[in-house]
Amino acid sequence: MDKRVDILIVGGGPAGLAAAVAAKKSGADRILILERDEELGGILNQCIHNGFGLHTFKEELTGPEYASRYIWQVEELGIPYLLQTIVIDISASEAVKLVTAINKENGIFTIEAKAVVLAMGCRERSRGALNIPGYRPAGIYSAGTAQRYVNMEGRMPGKEVVVLGSGDIGLIMARRMTLEGAKVKMVAELMPYSGGLKRNIVQCLEDYGIPLKLSHTVIDIDGRERVKGVTVAEADENRKPIPGTEEYISCDTLLLSCGLIPENELSVGLGVSLNPVTAGPVVNESLETSVEGVFACGNVLHVHDLVDYVSEEACSAGEHAAAYARGGRPAEEHKVTLKCAGGVRYTVPSLICVERIDKEQVVRFRVGSVYKDVFLTVYYNNTVVIKQKKRVLLPGEMEQIKLKKVEMEKFPDLKTITVAIEREG
Numbered sequence: 292m293d294k295r296v297d298i299l300i301v302g303g304g305p306a307g308l309a310a311a312v313a314a315k316k317s318g319a320d321r322i323l324i325l326e327r328d329e330e331l332g333g334i335l336n337q338c339i340h341n342g343f344g345l346h347t348f349k350e351e352l353t354g355p356e357y358a359s360r361y362i363w364q365v366e367e368l369g370i371p372y373l374l375q376t377i378v379i380d381i382s383a384s385e386a387v388k389l390v391t392a393i394n395k396e397n398g399i400f401t402i403e404a405k406a407v408v409l410a411m412g413c414r415e416r417s418r419g420a421l422n423i424p425g426y427r428p429a430g431i432y433s434a435g436t437a438q439r440y441v442n443m444e445g446r447m448p449g450k451e452v453v454v455l456g457s458g459d460i461g462l463i464m465a466r467r468m469t470l471e472g473a474k475v476k477m478v479a480e481l482m483p484y485s486g487g488l489k490r491n492i493v494q495c496l497e498d499y500g501i502p503l504k505l506s507h508t509v510i511d512i513d514g515r516e517r518v519k520g521v522t523v524a525e526a527d528e529n530r531k532p533i534p535g536t537e538e539y540i541s542c543d544t545l546l547l548s549c550g551l552i553p554e555n556e557l558s559v560g561l562g563v564s565l566n567p568v569t570a571g572p573v574v575n576e577s578l579e580t581s582v583e584g585v586f587a588c589g590n591v592l593h594v595h596d597l598v599d600y601v602s603e604e605a606c607s608a609g610e611h612a613a614a615y616a617r618g619g620r621p622a623e624e625h626k627v628t629l630k631c632a633g634g635v636r637y638t639v640p641s642l643i644c645v646e647r648i649d650k651e652q653v654v655r656f657r658v659g660s661v662y663k664d665v666f667l668t669v670y671y672n673n674t675v676v677i678k679q680k681k682r683v684l685l686p687g688e689m690e691q692i693k694l695k696k697v698e699m700e701k702f703p704d705l706k707t708i709t710v711a712i713e714r715e716g
Contacts, residue, residue, distance in 0.1 A: 297404070299322075301408070305357070308605075310605040312364045317613035327377045328374065334354075345599065415435050423511070428517050442467070449543040461487070462487045476541075479507040480503065482686075507526060509545065553571040555591060558591070626643070628707050635711060672704070
């Protein structure tokens with residue numbers, strides 16, 4: 292194992308794999324991937340449903356098939372990787388990044404890297420973070436845990452299921468449990484809109500007759516040894532249960548799909564600045580964090596709904612990391628701050644150095660509510676540059692807009708770019 296590398300990638304999921312391939316193709320010689328699981332591929336290994344790869348490979352693939360495309364490229368390019376290896380600390384100086392990791396074969400060891408790409412993915416919000424009263428019986432799972440049990444280990448969590456939260460994993464698991472013979476009683480969602488993609492609502496719930504109850508939540512769990520049932524109540528505009536609307540649903544399993552949290556403990560220890568909205572790093576146009584030479588991509592940066600966007604973003608991070616490692620980047624001269632307005636919750640990136648853009652800059656964002664018949668407006672300083680009519684914008688679906696470098700260069704005093712949702716008039 293080489294203890295000095297040009298680029299070290301933390302995470303061997305779809306983001307880490309795509310970043311490694313792009314970095315190698317951009318001329319980086321010494322690359323190393325560190326992955327804590329037993330195999331490369333990350334969360335895609337348990338996503339056996341189809342729908343992946345339509346943008347990247349122009350065909351419909353399952354999760355393992357999509358991951359295998361990048362694993363093959365990693366092996367063909369001769370990019371080394373270590374499995375069952377956990378990174379426990381990263382420290383950075385101006386010249387080098389020190390990554391401390393541990394595995395069974397080497398014990399604790401340290402690797403020096405010119406650049407680091409953070410691709411640790413995200414984790415699910417647990418029951419403890421939801422403050423649901425009741426005992427701690429068997430039968431309560433996060434949707435991702437249930438997915439691993441069913442798809443990879445061949446175990447059924449239960450026979451009668453209630454799903455709390457309408458994130459994509461929860462919707463997909465409602466369908467999966469139904470296909471495996473379980474009875475899914477309902478999907479309850481606290482918000483007045485679903486947190487998943489529209490296509491998943493149709494294909495996973497409506498096609499199987501599974502009811503989706505918006506503005507509803509679980510207020511009590513019945514059972515000591517095993518879940519016997521849950522009490523569901525309607526929620527008001529303040530997300531508080533409405534007295535008198537309680538309904539008891541008998542079930543032996545409760546699946547939680549209540550949000551994903553970027554896995555950024557290593558980032559915090561490194562001193563990376565985090566965006567309070569995304570819980571991921573603040574990055575510039577190169578996907579470089581506030582710590583020079585440290586890049587972030589994928590769900591550790593912000594939660595994506597399509598893995599194709601993860602791969603596209605990771606390729607950009609890998610290319611920029613390779614440029615940094617060989618010292619071939621333009622100097623920062625013209626910095627522009629991105630701002631949100633009118634319902635846009637955040638943008639990625641948060642900063643842009645105009646000199647480092649090739650031809651255009653992709654800006655991804657999410658909205659905070661359901662918007663219909665509105666305009667997506669982009670301001671350069673106070674001048675409207677882009678105004679697009681949008682029939683519907685949903686919090687569960689990530690949006691993107693492309694900013695052209697030639698347009699930015701027309702504003703030599705450009706300080707801020709504002710992305711806003713506006714109504715006509």
